[in-house]
Amino acid sequence: xxxxxxxxxxxxxxxxxxxxxxxxxxxxxxxxxxxxxxxxxxxxxxxxxxxxxxxxxxxxxxxxxxxxxxxxxxxxxxxxxxxxxxxxxxxxxxxxxxxxxxxxxxxxxxxxxxxxxxxxxxx
Numbered sequence: 001x002x003x004x005x006x007x008x009x010x011x012x013x014x015x016x017x018x019x020x021x022x023x024x025x026x027x028x029x030x031x032x033x034x035x036x037x038x039x040x041x042x043x044x045x046x047x048x049x050x051x052x053x054x055x056x057x058x059x060x061x062x063x064x065x066x067x068x069x070x071x072x073x074x075x076x077x078x079x080x081x082x083x084x085x086x087x088x089x090x091x092x093x094x095x096x097x098x099x100x101x102x103x104x105x106x107x108x109x110x111x112x113x114x115x116x117x118x119x120x121x122x123x
Contacts, residue, residue, distance in 0.1 A: 001044040009048050013055055014064045021071030028074040042119065043077060049118035050080040058084050073097040078112070079105045 001009070003026055010017050025047060033039030055063040066084055075083060075097070082105025086096040 001041055001048060003044070006044040006048060010051065010067070013048070013052060014060060014067060016060075016064045017067050018071065021068040024071035024074060025067075045119040046077045046115055047080075049115050050077050052118065053114070054080060054084045058088055062087055069093045069096075075100050078115075081105070 006026075007022050010022060029040050029043045029047070033043055051063055051067055054066060062084060066080065066087060070080070070083070073093070079100055083096050083100060086099060087093075091099070
């Protein structure tokens with residue numbers, strides 16, 4: 001997924017995502033995949049797939065808040081579901097990202113397969 005398509009898709013999925021968060025995510029994706037255009041395409045697809053599932057599981061408000069917060073505290077795309085769970089449980093932004101920095105979060109194998117399938121369908 002290229003940058004323009006990601007921005008358009010995210011705005012359709014979650015209309016209240018901020019331009020700052022979109023820019024921060026693009027910078028994070030670029031840093032993680034310097035010199036690897038295919039890696040950037042894949043990571044954008046993974047980001048969208050994760051946010052789509054989070055929006056479906058937790059609703060627009062939490063998904064939007066998480067996406068915008070992640071612009072200030074970028075995390076690996078695979079950690080987004082864990083961050084959503086933590087927010088849903090009542091943790092605040094700082095607590096979520098401190099916990100992720102301290103312990104990380106690993107998705108289930110089933111979740112990994114689901115994201116791979118969704119991402120493949122997006123590309």
